[in-house]
Amino acid sequence: MAEIRNIKSGKLGGEPPRESMPRRLAAIVAGDIAGYSRLMQIDEEGTHGRVKRIERDLIEPSILEHHGKLVKTTGDGFLAIFDSPVEAVRCGIVIQQNMVGRNASLPKHHWIEYRIGVNLGDVIIEADDIYGDGVNIATRLEGIADPGEVYISGGIYEQIKHKLVCGYESLGDRKVKNITDPVRVYRVLPDAAAYGRTRKRRETVLISLLSLTLLIIAGGVLWYLLGQPSTRVADRASAPASSQTGSSQTQPNPAATQAAPSSQTAPPAASATQQAAPNVQPVPPAAPTAPQAMPKQQPAVPPQPAEPKAGVASAPVSPGTPGAQASAVREPEMLPLRGGTFAMGSNDEASEKPVHQVTIKPFAISKYPITVREWNECAAAKACTFTATGKDDAPITNVSWSDARQFVAWLAGATQKRYRLPSEAEWEYAARGGTQSKYWWGDQLQPGLANCKNCADAPGAEQPLKVGSFKPNPFGLYDMGGGVDQWVEDCWHKTYQGAPSDGSPWSAGDCSSHVIRSGSWKNDATYVRPANRDSYDTNVRYPTHGFRVALTP
Amino acid sequence: MNIIRLVMLCAALTMLSFAAQAQGKPAGKDAVLYFVWPQNGTTIKGGFWCRFGLRNMGVTHAGDNFQNSGHHHLLVDVNEPLNPNEPIASDKSHLHFGAGQTEARIELPPGKHTLQLVLGDADHYPFSPPVVSDKITITIK
Numbered sequence: 001m002a003e004i005r006n007i008k009s010g011k012l013g014g015e016p017p018r019e020s021m022p023r024r025l026a027a028i029v030a031g032d033i034a035g036y037s038r039l040m041q042i043d044e045e046g047t048h049g050r051v052k053r054i055e056r057d058l059i060e061p062s063i064l065e066h067h068g069k070l071v072k073t074t075g076d077g078f079l080a081i082f083d084s085p086v087e088a089v090r091c092g093i094v095i096q097q098n099m100v101g102r103n104a105s106l107p108k109h110h111w112i113e114y115r116i117g118v119n120l121g122d123v124i125i126e127a128d129d130i131y132g133d134g135v136n137i138a139t140r141l142e143g144i145a146d147p148g149e150v151y152i153s154g155g156i157y158e159q160i161k162h163k164l165v166c167g168y169e170s171l172g173d174r175k176v177k178n179i180t181d182p183v184r185v186y187r188v189l190p191d192a193a194a195y196g197r198t199r200k201r202r203e204t205v206l207i208s209l210l211s212l213t214l215l216i217i218a219g220g221v222l223w224y225l226l227g228q229p230s231t232r233v234a235d236r237a238s239a240p241a242s243s244q245t246g247s248s249q250t251q252p253n254p255a256a257t258q259a260a261p262s263s264q265t266a267p268p269a270a271s272a273t274q275q276a277a278p279n280v281q282p283v284p285p286a287a288p289t290a291p292q293a294m295p296k297q298q299p300a301v302p303p304q305p306a307e308p309k310a311g312v313a314s315a316p317v318s319p320g321t322p323g324a325q326a327s328a329v330r331e332p333e334m335l336p337l338r339g340g341t342f343a344m345g346s347n348d349e350a351s352e353k354p355v356h357q358v359t360i361k362p363f364a365i366s367k368y369p370i371t372v373r374e375w376n377e378c379a380a381a382k383a384c385t386f387t388a389t390g391k392d393d394a395p396i397t398n399v400s401w402s403d404a405r406q407f408v409a410w411l412a413g414a415t416q417k418r419y420r421l422p423s424e425a426e427w428e429y430a431a432r433g434g435t436q437s438k439y440w441w442g443d444q445l446q447p448g449l450a451n452c453k454n455c456a457d458a459p460g461a462e463q464p465l466k467v468g469s470f471k472p473n474p475f476g477l478y479d480m481g482g483g484v485d486q487w488v489e490d491c492w493h494k495t496y497q498g499a500p501s502d503g504s505p506w507s508a509g510d511c512s513s514h515v516i517r518s519g520s521w522k523n524d525a526t527y528v529r530p531a532n533r534d535s536y537d538t539n540v541r542y543p544t545h546g547f548r549v550a551l552t553p
Numbered sequence: 554m555n556i557i558r559l560v561m562l563c564a565a566l567t568m569l570s571f572a573a574q575a576q577g578k579p580a581g582k583d584a585v586l587y588f589v590w591p592q593n594g595t596t597i598k599g600g601f602w603c604r605f606g607l608r609n610m611g612v613t614h615a616g617d618n619f620q621n622s623g624h625h626h627l628l629v630d631v632n633e634p635l636n637p638n639e640p641i642a643s644d645k646s647h648l649h650f651g652a653g654q655t656e657a658r659i660e661l662p663p664g665k666h667t668l669q670l671v672l673g674d675a676d677h678y679p680f681s682p683p684v685v686s687d688k689i690t691i692t693i694k
Binding site for chain 1: 578649650
């Protein structure tokens with residue numbers, strides 16, 4: 001260990017010669033009593049005596065033990081200089097720990113606590129004082145230290161960090177008065193208690209940041225949730241567009257454009273407006289020929305699966321159509337059926353028993369399920385309670401049995417024709433297409449013939465697919481089986497025991513649920529069988545439930 | 554450096570929550586869906602009244618967004634796991650009680666059957682977290 005030279009020259013009052021202004025790199029320890037004035041006010045003589053004793057018994061011996069030199073004592077503090085940073089910090093720790101012992105028996109407001117700052121700097125050594133930035137920094141460090149703590153500068157830290165085994169808490173860079181560059185400050189943690197205080201502080205910061213994050217997340221989620229219901233409800237139950245459907249035949253229905261927000265068509269042609277544009281109908285090629293082939297009392301109405309992108313969709317209207325009547329509305333494309341007797345039910349399920357003979361009177365049924373476009377005409381006329389979103393030639397979904405009845409009531413009123421829901425017997429008769437096999441095409445499931453789960457070739461498409469995406473059955477009807485579930489008029493009975501045999505709907509009994517047919521794209525192939533039947537609550541909507549309409553001639 | 558790490562941790566936590574959002578309405582953790590009747594292991598002759606129990610939530614009709622309420626669905630012999638991002642299926646093994654029913658007359662063919670209740674929100678989506686009952690097994694004689 002190097003010795004410290006005795007730098008006291010003993011000369012008093014002499015001007016220090018310029019060339020003998022030695023400089024040295026040294027560790028400066030500055031100590032100060034916290035709240036000295038307060039202590040003096042409480043007990044002047046007692047405090048003074050104690051401070052003097054401490055200096056004599058603790059400060060001076062500690063400095064000497066650590067090979068340092070006491071430069072000076074002020075009234076309430078001291079300044080010491082060390083060759084070794086390690087020794088300097090050790091001395092500071094020793095002093096502080098001793099002070100804890102000395103204060104142990106006293107009440108807190110009588111405690112004498114030092115603040116100690118240690119800095120490494122190149123300083124000017126003079127007879128009885130030291131000067132320089134190094135000293136000032138040490139003093140400032142001591143000034144910002146907490147009572148009972150030892151604060152060290154970055155320079156000291158670098159020297160002792162691996163030599164003096166204790167904890168160090170970085171307090172970052174502090175701007176120090178009258179010093180240009182900020183000083184890196186560390187707090188020495190000589191024991192577990194000090195360490196505990198540090199951890200606590202860090203924990204507090206972490207916890208507060210975490211709770212802030214969670215609050216923001218919670219706020220965001222709440223915002224999203226509160227926003228959601230209004231949009232979902234608006235989907236289903238929004239009032240249709242305000243303009244009224246003109247009942248006069250000269251008025252094309254302008255409301256459809258406003259009613260269907262996703263519709264890209266111009267106002268659909270009513271019978272009065274003649275658009276001669278021939279239609280390109282890629283999907284159902286048979287459609288244009290069918291109306292001509294069956295020139296019954298049905299007017300040829302614009303087929304609905306026409307591409308909406310093509311603009312106005314219409315078909316040539318045969319003359320003598322009852323345009324003079326109230327058919328300003330677009331009527332669904334209907335297929336007349338001759339009727340006859342067939343075996344309804346099957347032995348595959350309990351609900352489809354017993355198989356029984358039913359005689360169907362002639363009637364017409366829509367070729368496709370009712371589409372979004374058709375539904376929205378009803379919505380525009382304010383006869384149906386919500387406007388559907390979705391593509392125009394997709395089947396309407398999310399309708400309850402009551403909704404379907406509203407539609408047919410409106411359609412019947414608007415056209416003055418006997419539109420209605422088909423009865424269950426009529427539906428099954430139409431779905432079988434004159435066959436008695438398990439499926440209308442035979443007894444085996446063939447892929448690509450129906451839109452059901454695991455039976456179509458095109459998974460991943462946006463469901464529901466547009467109407468008429470698959471081959472029609474032998475009657476020429478599309479989507480009888482798979483696609484969308486279709487409401488019929490009958491109330492639900494768990495078997496056919498007591499069912500009518502004249503094709504009329506079975507409307508007796510518990511009508512809190514009604515029969516729903518066809519299965520949907522979400523159901524497997526057994527639901528595609530024409531005999532398959534299911535039930536659902538009358539007034540509840542579900543995203544795969546739609547319907548088609550029938551017409552009494 | 555510490556501050557930067559802290560900020561990144563907070564940001565990561567925020568992202569996590571948005572990713573994990575399911576479709577259904579939220580439900581309290583204390584909601585309990587259970588079978589009043591039948592109980593697990595019961596043997597029944599013929600048809601029975603299946604009675605649904607719900608604690609700490611209410612039953613309402615489908616289509617109603619009244620908070621903390623939903624409607625019952627009974628799953629019969631269903632083995633696929635519930636998909637929280639789709640509405641509960643509507644078919645012969647997923648019975649919907651969208652009118653707010655709390656019991657139903659059930660008739661099943663003889664043999665062992667599993668029953669499970671799932672509560673659906675206004676749009677038939679499971680709640681988040683899903684409110685489901687235990688899956689019970691009964692025997693029909």
